[in-house]
Amino acid sequence: MNLSYTEQQQAFREEVRAWLAEHVPAEPLQSFDTAEGFRQHRDWEATLNQGRWGMVTWPETLGGRGCDLIEWLIFEEEYYRARAPLRVNQNGIFLLGPTLMEYGTDEQKERFLPAMAEGRDIWAQGWSEPGAGSDMAAIRSSARREGDKYIINGQKTWSTRAVWADWLFGMFRTDPESERHRGLTFILVPLQTPGITVRPIPQLDGLPGFAEIFFDNVEVDVNNRLGDEGAGWAVAMATAGFERGLMLRSPARFQETARRLVQLYLENEATASQDPAIKEAVIRAWLDAESYCLSTYQTACRLSQGGKIGAESSTNKIFWSELDQNMHATAMSILGARAELLSHAPAAQGVGKWLDGWLFSQSGPIYAGTNEIQRNIIAERMLGMPR
Amino acid sequence: MDFTFSEDQLLFQDSVRDFLVNEITPERLRAGWDTDSGREPALWQQLAELGLTGMTVPEEHDGLGMTALDFVLLAQECGYVALPESLVNHALVGVPLLRDIGGELAASWLPRAASGEARIVVALEQNLLAEDAHVADLLLLEQGGQLYALEQGQFACEHNQSIDPGRRLFTVTVNEGVAPVLTGERAAELRSASLNRGALGCAAQALGLAQRMVDLSVAYTTDRKQFGKPIGSFQAVKHHLANVAVKLEYAKAPVYRAAYAVAEDATSAAGHVAHAKLAACEAANLAAKNSIQVHGAMGYTWEVDLHIFMKKAWALANTWGDAGFHKQQVAQAIFAEDAVLGAGATFQ
16 A cells, blocks of 8 residues: 555646646636537537547547546546536546447447547437336337338437537337347437437526437437447446446545535634534535545555456445535535525625535436435345345 | 555455454353453464464564554454454554553563563553453553553552443552653653554444444344345345445545554544544444344344444444544644645645
8 A cells, every 4th residue: 555646646637737727717617508608618628628638548549648547536636626617528428438438339439439529529318218217127218220220219308418419328129029128229319310309407406407308200320329239238337337436426526525615614614603513514524525535546546456346336326425415515504594595696795606516416316326226236236135 | 556455465354354253253252241351361362373463563573563554454353253352452552652662661562462472451541441451461551641551560450341241441540659651742642643543443443343233234134034025125124234335335445544644654644543433433333223223123132143243333432532532633634724625635
């Protein structure tokens, strides 16, 4: 064990820090759940890509830097420290990208990865359906094979970023006789294809962060299929694995929230200290964010040494989503009567982005497999309890 | 950056675990409760033969010269079996304190500590009572800011019964005329270092205790049937144990980092230890709470083994600094004006 960075890792951190200091927009971008904000974030992805900072873990041939997991964690730390914009293409770069590298043909990698890296193609997810939420194997949307086309019919929902995205990846039933996990196929669909209707769904903040998508005889080329026909479940599990794993929620995000929470507490100590539970919650928030960081480094080091991610990784989504909720709940308590105010309200001094974060934190225990589903997975696969 | 244990460290953990699980059975623990001392010299000797009593003794004093980082995984295994012998105190706190006191005292006692001939026990004022003072060959006692090195006959001890029948706790009175070995600033320094080591030992044992309670609960809920099914197949029961698994999983890395900081003598060790102890003892307390719940009425009995581990977890949570003390340590670190927090600060 050696818990200090190598000179090379320190130099990498300096390089990231210097580039971000020069390029991160001085004014925060608008929300990517607005048309203008979406465009700003797409531009930011292109800027990142020009500096070759878009996908640092990708191989150099694909515009990445071939970084290992520790360098990736360092990159994320600097990224959040610099308050750089959120990644509008996270569905693509963090979820689909790694899946494409594992399951895609060379032609598909060439066609999709560079465009994803440049922010030309922003990706949405197409998993859930009205009748298939936690029970993803209940998917009914169909893709019927006709020659070198699939004809897609059905409905997807809770499709994050779909309102302005260019592409969607999702699972469709290609074998109408099949049940459950069998007969599903992973297909990449251009959202501009005739027959697609996108109905934006406003989220808690009133902005259309996700959408419902209707497919009415939508024709898609067979070469947009990822993996084999009928093998969609295995491909989707790989994607979900990345999602629950390290990539989507790096510790840096929560450590920065914890740091700002400590700051918020100190700024408001006169009022906040009247409720001793608040101080306790601030301490806990900071400790838990540290725990998440320490544990992630430990996993990253184990993986770099050839270890495998085990069933214990199912604990991570519960941990960070509850941590995020708790931190924002504490911030709301500190802000008191100001907590409900939108940031442009005249009396909203010092409220920062806490309300937005609080709203978003409500979704954490739900998306990417509800925490109840995660608990079942932990109990059955990690602890070996009976089904 | 390498946050992993070496293969040797992991192999040693495995072999110690095998030994302890085979030897320290709940039946043996129960038999020990009824004896006068509650301790077994023969078992202590076995631990010595495994190299455990001498692990942290410097090589020039016939030990293996290992550190808190080498010992932390073993302390975890001691927790897993609720080992009543004060091995963690001896190896993780006593031996390093003796080494730091140095001089004649260290030179004469360390070789005997290594061979297992002498049990070293440390008791700080923070602990209220001295564990295993009755069997200590050398009791390193902090009282009134002074540090005493006491052999049997130089102090009187009065037994205080704990709800954990495996623990033996004593009020210690130093005989008149016995002089301290250290006073003043150096005594305070060594007291702080010992407190860090003792709290680290509690944290590591708490990880093991939590794991043992989870294992017992998984076995019980797989076996016990109601409504025609194992109760462990019900989500309400599953989720109790899954919640423990989450807390326990995220308590491990803080404990290992604290062990690293202690081994490196880092100035930040107290903060890391506080984090480790809070996280691990909370995991063990949750394990106790949820385990008794999924055991139902069985968990409330003396007969089922769960209480052995539950009671030890409860006790460790409030010794070597209770939660309030350790939260205060953390608060001082994070609310300090010059505190460096946030992304990228963890390992700087």
